[in-house]
Amino acid sequence: MKTYLISLFSPDGPPPGEADLGRIMADLEAVNDDIRAAGSWVFAGGLGDQASATTIRKRDAVADAVLTDGPFVEAKEHLGGFSIVRSDDYDVVLGWAERIAGATGLPVEVRPFVDRDDPGQVPTDH
Amino acid sequence: MRVTSADIARVFRAEHGRAVSVLIRALGDIDLAEDAVQDAFAVAVERWPREGMPPSPAGWIITTARRRAIDRLRRESTREARQAAAVALQAVDPGRGTHEPDEEGPVKDERLRLVFTCCHPALSREAQVALTLRLLGGLTTAEIAHAYLVPESTMAQRIVRAKSKIRTAGIPYRVPRDEDLPARLSSVLAVLYLVFTEGHTASAGDGLDRPDLAAEAIRLARQLAELMPDEPEALGLLALMLLTEARRPARTDAVGDLVLLPDQDRSRWDADLVAEGQALVRRCLRRNAPGPYQLQAAVNAVHTDATDAADTDWSQVVALYDHLLLLRPTDVVRLNRAVAVAELDGPHVALGLLDGLDLTAYAPFHVVRAELLDRLGRRDEARAAWAHAARLTDNAAQARHLRARADATGDGGLGGTGLRS
Numbered sequence: 001m002k003t004y005l006i007s008l009f010s011p012d013g014p015p016p017g018e019a020d021l022g023r024i025m026a027d028l029e030a031v032n033d034d035i036r037a038a039g040s041w042v043f044a045g046g047l048g049d050q051a052s053a054t055t056i057r058k059r060d061a062v063a064d065a066v067l068t069d070g071p072f073v074e075a076k077e078h079l080g081g082f083s084i085v086r087s088d089d090y091d092v093v094l095g096w097a098e099r100i101a102g103a104t105g106l107p108v109e110v111r112p113f114v115d116r117d118d119p120g121q122v123p124t125d126h
Numbered sequence: 127m128r129v130t131s132a133d134i135a136r137v138f139r140a141e142h143g144r145a146v147s148v149l150i151r152a153l154g155d156i157d158l159a160e161d162a163v164q165d166a167f168a169v170a171v172e173r174w175p176r177e178g179m180p181p182s183p184a185g186w187i188i189t190t191a192r193r194r195a196i197d198r199l200r201r202e203s204t205r206e207a208r209q210a211a212a213v214a215l216q217a218v219d220p221g222r223g224t225h226e227p228d229e230e231g232p233v234k235d236e237r238l239r240l241v242f243t244c245c246h247p248a249l250s251r252e253a254q255v256a257l258t259l260r261l262l263g264g265l266t267t268a269e270i271a272h273a274y275l276v277p278e279s280t281m282a283q284r285i286v287r288a289k290s291k292i293r294t295a296g297i298p299y300r301v302p303r304d305e306d307l308p309a310r311l312s313s314v315l316a317v318l319y320l321v322f323t324e325g326h327t328a329s330a331g332d333g334l335d336r337p338d339l340a341a342e343a344i345r346l347a348r349q350l351a352e353l354m355p356d357e358p359e360a361l362g363l364l365a366l367m368l369l370t371e372a373r374r375p376a377r378t379d380a381v382g383d384l385v386l387l388p389d390q391d392r393s394r395w396d397a398d399l400v401a402e403g404q405a406l407v408r409r410c411l412r413r414n415a416p417g418p419y420q421l422q423a424a425v426n427a428v429h430t431d432a433t434d435a436a437d438t439d440w441s442q443v444v445a446l447y448d449h450l451l452l453l454r455p456t457d458v459v460r461l462n463r464a465v466a467v468a469e470l471d472g473p474h475v476a477l478g479l480l481d482g483l484d485l486t487a488y489a490p491f492h493v494v495r496a497e498l499l500d501r502l503g504r505r506d507e508a509r510a511a512w513a514h515a516a517r518l519t520d521n522a523a524q525a526r527h528l529r530a531r532a533d534a535t536g537d538g539g540l541g542g543t544g545l546r547s
Contacts, residue, residue: 112295
């Protein structure tokens with residue numbers, strides 16, 4: 001069993017209109033239902049826009065923390081949301097990612113967590 | 127009968143894919159499997175010349191590799207998982223304990239899984255090509271690097287990275303489900319065809335072709351057609367390769383320069399390959415599920431059916447390209463179609479078809495344009511187009527041919543047709 005991060009990259013600018021957003025969310029929820037039904041659900045969520053980000057730098061334990069208003073990297077496209085899934089079938093995970101990309105029209109990245117104990121993983125209660 | 131090192135090398139090439147795929151299945155790890163097979167061949171080099179070739183060399187290699195893997199895992203088993211793997215391996219090794227390795231019984235063909243792993247769409251095309259040649263084809267990293275004109279360290283790194291992605295991302299080792307098969311198979315076919323075309327017309331270098339790569343691609347396509355006899359596109363790809371390869375002896379003249387299809391001495395074509403390729407085309411077209419490779423093979427079957435360019439059934443060629451355009455609506459297909467149209471409806475009509483094709487960086491586009499302009503008597507424009515094409519190719523034999531055409535244009539000589547060779 002491996003754990004994968006499926007991340008969604010959103011462009012800057014206003015979100016889709018009400019009607020589009022409704023359709024997109026419905027499509028995403030259908031994928032989420034399938035992920036849950038497969039017993040692969042760990043976590044998923046959407047992120048606030050880039051302007052809401054704060055970047056923190058602190059050279060070492062004793063240095064002062066420097067807080068910057070804004071994202072670490074300014075880019076045209078930013079991490080807009082993500083799902084974390086657990087599966088022993090990479091092709092199935094890629095299939096979910098394809099459906100998420102299809103539902104949103106946005107690029108999606110699939111990345112495995114490092115093996116062994118998948119550090120940082122939260123226990124699933126589904 | 128004496129077993130020479132050439133005999134063993136032949137077995138290595140022929141059986142490497144089968145052996146590695148069985149071992150990957152057993153060990154769940156590509157590197158361990160490769161090492162084990164390597165070990166087994168080292169033993170073969172030592173023993174076969176003395177004891178003779180075993181009745182089933184592949185079975186012998188697999189059995190020996192499996193034992194070597196067990197030994198290796200034992201020796202290195204600091205981790206429980208490895209110890210467990212050794213135990214699991216031993217459980218499926220009935221011959222353990224006897225003096226001679228019992229030969230593997232009829233081995234279920236695992237190579238098909240390996241093909242689909244090597245050509246998984248999550249790997250880059252370059253990585254797919256390198257892994258396929260290495261694991262399935264049994265080529266060394268040095269050989270692959272040499273074939274693709276990159277430093278060995280670059281190729282080694284490419285292969286290491288690809289294997290690491292397979293491991294880290296969990297790319298599965300299996301034949302895809304039915305609903306995924308068409309898309310996944312097309313990736314496999316594309317990889318094999320890419321190896322073949324690089325062998326047929328090297329993208330750079332002095333010689334026109336690299337026969338070793340083309341031969342390797344044909345060998346792998348044969349394996350695939352054997353493993354998937356019900357997939358007409360797998361047969362179509364093999365047919366396309368055979369019919370193209372059949373023309374190789376006539377493609378270059380005595381000094382290694384390119385000779386185009388209409389000017390080729392057709393008696394120099396390989397009649398056996400033509401016959402085999404044409405039979406395959408007939409066989410797969412009977413399935414009535416034409417795909418891009420079958421249609422391109424069919425075009426080549428029409429060409430190899432004709433005694434000369436004038437004798438070619440051009441309307442059939444145009445019809446096949448029309449069909450291909452429905453499946454692959456690309457400008458390269460439109461360009462090839464225009465070449466056939468020129469023979470049916472004349473150069474003026476064909477030249478009109480080139481307008482609007484987005485192929486200005488593609489040498490064959492300028493070759494076709496030059497040819498058509500030349501036939502229309504527009505010599506200056508033709509000369510410029512030949513020269514432009516020559517500048518766009520990195521293949522020395524092709525460039526010489528194109529410059530010669532540019533130089534000859536204006537003498538009123540009527541050249542060959544099109545870009546096909």
